[in-house]
Amino acid sequence: MSSPLSSTVRTTLKRNKERGLTDREELYAVLDAGVICHLGVVWDGAPMVVPTGYGRIGDTLYLHGSTGARSLRVATGSPVCVTVTHLDGIVLARSIFHHSANYRSAMIYGTARVVDDPDEHLAGLRALAEQLAPGQWDTARPPTRKELAATGVLAVPLAEASVKTRTGPPIDDLEDHALPIWAGVLPARMVWGEPEPDEETAGRYTPPPHVTERTPIGVTPRTT
């Protein structure tokens, strides 16, 4: 079941409206394909944009950090903006003016709520861990009570959001089409390298399939 995204003033695209998508499934797809977001908060009247991890459960986005972290403290109970972006390619046009990028981007606006409930706190951390490293929650040592206490979790509702994408070839002015210039797209994508074991692991254990066969960043994992 999916409901349409909100349409507030700030999530209503002013320019390039054809790049806006209003389907909730598209929002999930962009978020689920990512690993890091850029968290925007206002500190002392000025914006602060911090790269950080995130996780999603249904229509709630979870953020976390050390309970002492500045960005987490500033975000608590305050308006935040969370943006996740996948760069898909460079759009090379016949004119400088029409150069662009192909991308998928989700922006979520909301007020960050501190997660106090222990069950939701643990579930949020699990979602965060699974986003960063799918399969590790059931493999690695679970968090201790002390570790849980040291990690703050914030929840942001996926209520006010927009998704913006650009795909396809350059759109040149008609009069430029005759120019003897190569035009098209240089695709970009994230790939995983060979897993690098640490000193103690090397030669003793092999990396599990959820590491060696991990879906690349930018590709939405199948949710079967």
Place this chain on the structure above:
Amino acid sequence: MSSPLSSTVRTTLKRNKERGLTDREELYAVLDAGVICHLGVVWDGAPMVVPTGYGRIGDTLYLHGSTGARSLRVATGSPVCVTVTHLDGIVLARSIFHHSANYRSAMIYGTARVVDDPDEHLAGLRALAEQLAPGQWDTARPPTRKELAATGVLAVPLAEASVKTRTGPPIDDLEDHALPIWAGVLPARMVWGEPEPDEETAGRYTPPPHVTERTPIGVTPRTT
């Protein structure tokens, strides 16, 4: 010649100080290796984080956008935060708590100034184009007067900035080292795909070397 970065309250790292670098060359390296930044502005008291292009000339960062774009209008004369992040890998530890990411990130704080001077305007646009698509400025049709007028350019001084990085293997608690768990780093990097010509170009022109041999995103180009 390089001068140390600023050390204001917000660029002084509170946590994980060992991840902070204060060398200006490191700032340049992170910026020059990127293609998109996340621009943070404050709109109506709330943060807004928008992925966009950028360019650098010396100690000035340039941003651009349609003169009608909301983020550009909101940023003008206002405090902004520009963040560029390269994800280098996923750090898989023996405990969930010590999972992390390897990354390089630059955050720049400043007030965005509208570039009125025609020469700086053009130079800024060239820097933006070269960051997005190196080599294209001298290949593609240059901007017309009308196109220049339609494109606003903002300048942000590289005066107040911080660089944060994490590299290397997981740092596990000693008592976890005996756990029979693979631990290490799953490297991540951006790669270019095969250039995809548009309809008119296909079979007529071949992509130039600056496209086919482009330095990958995340790798700082040599500044010979």
